[in-house]
Amino acid sequence: MATKNSRSAARLMMAPAVILLLGWMLVPLTMTLWFSFRKYLPLRGGDLGWVGFDNYVRFVSSSSFWPSVQTTLIIVGGVLAITVVFGILLALLLDQPMWGQGIVRILVIAPFFVMPTVSALVWKNIFMDPVNGLFAHLWKFFGATPIEWLSQASVQSIVMIVSWQWLPFATLILLTAVQSLDSERLEASEMDGAKPLQRFGYIILPHLARAITIVVLIQTIFLLSIFAEIFVTTGGAFGTKTLSYLIFQRVLESQNIGLGSAGGIYAVILANIVAIFLMRIVGKNLDA
């Protein structure tokens, strides 16, 4: 279908969305790029002119940079590992026949809909507080000394909180994928003599490969920029400063816009690398 008329109408109707998104992307990004090459300290002299790649070099050579990269990797990697592994197990379990499947699904999916600030606060105070938290009670019950979660095991604690938030997403997507597996294929492999573990390795896991990839990519994009969970719990202290939190601090707390912008450009490049892989997969799906 399509006549010249409808094609020009189509272009016209697409215009608002395209123009808005183009503006949303280009204007601030151009400004960030511009700032990243300038010495810009709004509270200490304002715009002090061009500095070339100085900000880029300084951002990378600052003592906070490598730790923040490390923290980012631990948080992203940790959450991915936990959510994917438990997500697969949970998806396989939920796919089994049982009573009250719908209710269990509802219970499992719930954390995803809790706003990040709430989940961070609830975990921080009601569970991880070293005096009154539930965990402290639990530890004391077993005669152990309560852990000061957010200072002694800060990164692990954040991984735990974020994993709790994202496990539902991983489970739901993997469950959808598991359910799309043709049961005849499993039965055929059973007839061929495959043991349960072999069925998992040769049939189920390959079938889930695509869903796992999607989970990994989408979560990576969101996890690279987690903010509220750190902002509310530790405020970036105790080694929980991720790359994006570091940039946030450079920009808003130390008001070094040039430096922060250079960091922002690094973050954009990093996110784009992940995004390209995601696009490939989603794009392939478009043709189908």
Add this chain to the structure above:
Amino acid sequence: MARSVTTQRKTINTVLAWAIGLLIFFPILWTILTSFKTEAQAINDPPIFLFFDWTLENYSVVQERSNYARFLWNSIFIAGGSTLLGVIIAIPAAWSMAFVPSKRTKDILLWMLSTKMLPAVGVLYPIYLLFIKFGLLDSVLGLTLVIMLINLPIIVWMLYTYFREIPVDILEAARMDGASLKSEILYVLTPMAVPGIASTLLLNFILAWNEAFWTLNLTAAKAAPLTAFIASYSSPEGLFYAKLSAASTMAILPILILGWFSQKQLVRGLTFGAVK
């Protein structure tokens, strides 16, 4: 064919799944329970699970002290406004992509998706400056616009995947029947796509409601929605478990219920149709 399973096997599955489900849900359940306790009972050692004096006092205190209603109203306005605005902008775009596809349609769709991946922190300061320049800082309008923009790609994608399932014949029939483009979209396409549009509204309302980066950074007192309201409880003087729980419950309960209705759309929406 689903095979019949032994009752024993089914029982084991059930027990295991319920145990894990309750474990995952426990933090939410505990928060809700705590919201009905007195402050003393909330931090009682050992913790009290169910047998406490149920009270609604925390809710009234939270409401009085922090004007909860205003935050709630801001949240509703921002989430609702951004979603509605997004859908109004996205419907024509999705119509174009689904029914008048060209060679570039796929590229445009993927490009839109890519804007969603732009790390917010990378453009925080420019947006901040622009907001100051246009007087949008700490305004409901400004936040509504920003959240609309970050969710627009998802809205376009979701509508696109729903529209693609509508046979083009029917739109052509409308055209033959003398419908203008406006009538075609208003009287034929939109009513047919109601389930899809509703799912899109629902999921994006939830995403907007829970958005935390921009709401924390672009609002102060006036336009702050519930995400920011809750974050204000992280300061030490706000530290009362029962009240914190009451505030949290009020912030998440409506969306939790909406969320349960939209779990299927979640897969479709957030994976951009790549997992079915």
Add this chain to the structure above:
Amino acid sequence: MGSITLKQVTKSFGPVDVIKPIDLEVEDGEFVVFVGPSGCGKSTLLRLIAGLEDVTSGHIEINSKDATTIPPAKRGLAMVFQSYALYPHMSVRKNIAFPLKMAGIDKAVIDRKVDEAARVLNLSDYIDRRPGQLSGGQRQRVAIGRAIVREPDAFLFDEPLSNLDAALRGNMRLEISELHQSLKTTMIYVTHDQVEAMTMADKIVVLRDGIIEQVGAPIELYKNPRNLFVAGFIGSPKMNFITGAEAEKKDAHTIGVRPEHFSVSRSKGTWKGTVGVAEHLGSDTFLHVSADGVGTLTVRADGEVDLKYGDDVHVTADPNKIYRFGTDGNTIR
């Protein structure tokens, strides 16, 4: 009012020429059927007339006025789609009323016209149902109802019966023919089914690869096919084609004999052969005969013939009804 003229109309999708230059006259009140194998361009041609696609070059005239660039809604044509394309969220009444509503016609007039159309099409009992609650045939009638209330200059049908089962298809064929008799409006009907073409058309347009192979009345095409393609396409079962020595005897590259123009005998005849599959229908018997030096022939015999698999037979073609074709595929007269 309802004449349509195509002048040197072409349509290309990118590098693919779907319609090569076509000239065609459709007269007012005529029932014209576009027929051809899938991919021949017949549906595209209909969509060009409807205005759902732009022509690449050439002109379309409706009632002697150039309509090439007029949008579909303004051409005064109504279309019935293969999928019926009913509006699933509207009742039958609203479906039929939709074009009138779009034209901004008075509510009372709409109601009167819709009731009238529903009565004619036997839809009165279903008028408040949704399309989803109707059978295939009823949906088809709603689609037709939606077309007739507009009182268009011409109706366009795009394979309207292909989603119906065989029995219903026969009924609807009759209904559409009757509708044409009573309305006397121009109808253009696209199908790949030559039986529909033969039974309904005043004029058949046989298309292949975007060109018109032949235009004419059904019997004209049956009797005087212009070439191998038309000869093979019109008539059921298909005409038998014989090449080689037997054809050369008749000074042709290929000769063609319709199954109904053979006579069968156990004892004598032109070609000797063995019966393969024999289909006994009662009214007719179709024999698939492998004849020596000719190949497999489909032969129709009147009524019941007592022949079965493996029997030896002799078949003879009616000498006046042997078609001869040259190396270019065209009929030798």
